[in-house]
Amino acid sequence: METNKIALVTGAAGTMGAAVTEAFIQEGITVVMVDVAKEKLELLAEKFGPNAHPYAFDISDPQAVEKSVAAITEEIGTVTILVNNAGILSNNKVMDTTPEEWNRVLAVNLSGAFYLSKAVLPGMRKVGWGRIINTSSYAAKSGGITSGTAYAVSKGGLITLTFSLAAETLKEGITVNGIAPVWVKTPMVTEQLTEEQRQQVLAKIPVGRFCEPDEFAHVVSFLASEKTGFMTGEIIDLNGGIHFD
Numbered sequence: 001m002e003t004n005k006i007a008l009v010t011g012a013a014g015t016m017g018a019a020v021t022e023a024f025i026q027e028g029i030t031v032v033m034v035d036v037a038k039e040k041l042e043l044l045a046e047k048f049g050p051n052a053h054p055y056a057f058d059i060s061d062p063q064a065v066e067k068s069v070a071a072i073t074e075e076i077g078t079v080t081i082l083v084n085n086a087g088i089l090s091n092n093k094v095m096d097t098t099p100e101e102w103n104r105v106l107a108v109n110l111s112g113a114f115y116l117s118k119a120v121l122p123g124m125r126k127v128g129w130g131r132i133i134n135t136s137s138y139a140a141k142s143g144g145i146t147s148g149t150a151y152a153v154s155k156g157g158l159i160t161l162t163f164s165l166a167a168e169t170l171k172e173g174i175t176v177n178g179i180a181p182v183w184v185k186t187p188m189v190t191e192q193l194t195e196e197q198r199q200q201v202l203a204k205i206p207v208g209r210f211c212e213p214d215e216f217a218h219v220v221s222f223l224a225s226e227k228t229g230f231m232t233g234e235i236i237d238l239n240g241g242i243h244f245d
């Protein structure tokens with residue numbers, strides 16, 4: 001199936017971004033894969049085939065974002081689906097968080113999404129259709145169980161960015177939504193936690209397992225689809241029942 005849609009996915013060399021890319025490619029959507037991990041990104045893009053286009057740049061650099069989105073528009077076309085998914089984790093609680101760490105986490109997780117949204121919105125407005133999907137986290141609601149202060153705050157900021165952009169684009173055919181996942185089965189869980197920590201974390205998730213990356217990608221596909229035009233400013237929980245609201 002071919003569509004004329006172009007999706008830009010940040011953090012596309014990571015586990016969840018790659019799962020989203022794969023889902024879009026299967027739907028016939030052209031994907032602009034963005035990440036700082038150039039080599040990994042290019043290898044993955046090759047695996048996904050001719051509809052996957054790797055662009056390596058740092059989303060926390062506003063000039064790089066502006067320049068790259070202009071090049072993407074020229075070389076690939078107008079981006080009508082933006083998935084703000086790149087993120088860095090920091091587990092330090094407030095007293096152990098340095099100003100440098102605070103600034104870096106906010107620059108990547110929050111400012112990056114702002115720069116990208118600002119860069120693609122004019123194209124979406126011209127087309128009269130668009131989807132912006134922000135990867136927040138359950139950390140925004142819990143304050144962070146294993147994750148730290150800067151991370152939780154950056155993800156809370158993404159929720160408010162979602163509300164703010166949604167409010168601004170209501171009559172333009174553009175929807176802006178977010179997803180708040182709890183632990184997803186990624187190297188963070190499978191490699192960076194000890195077996196003991198893994199069991200402790202698992203015990204907190206009522207459904208008794210971690211979220212699969214393709215379950216996350218499925219929610220992104222849903223939000224990116226034609227039939228979600230009436231849903232905007234929504235944050236979808238993907239948390240295995242850890243929290244209801």
Ligand SMILES: NC(=O)c1ccc[n+]([C@@H]2O[C@H](COP(=O)([O-])OP(=O)(O)OC[C@H]3O[C@@H](n4cnc5c(N)ncnc54)[C@H](O)[C@@H]3O)[C@@H](O)[C@H]2O)c1
Nearest residue numbers: 011013014015016035036058059085086087137183184186
């Ligand atoms: N893994 C989880 O359990 C979980 C839970 C909730 C939310 N999230 C969020 O989901 C998103 C994806 O997580 P993941 O587990 O796939 O992480 P990951 O580390 O596998 O992927 C993140 C990607 O972002 C890229 N990146 C980092 N800084 C960047 C920058 N400045 N510019 C461009 N790219 C940059 C990294 O190179 C990496 O490939 C993140 O925003 C994360 O906070 C993850």
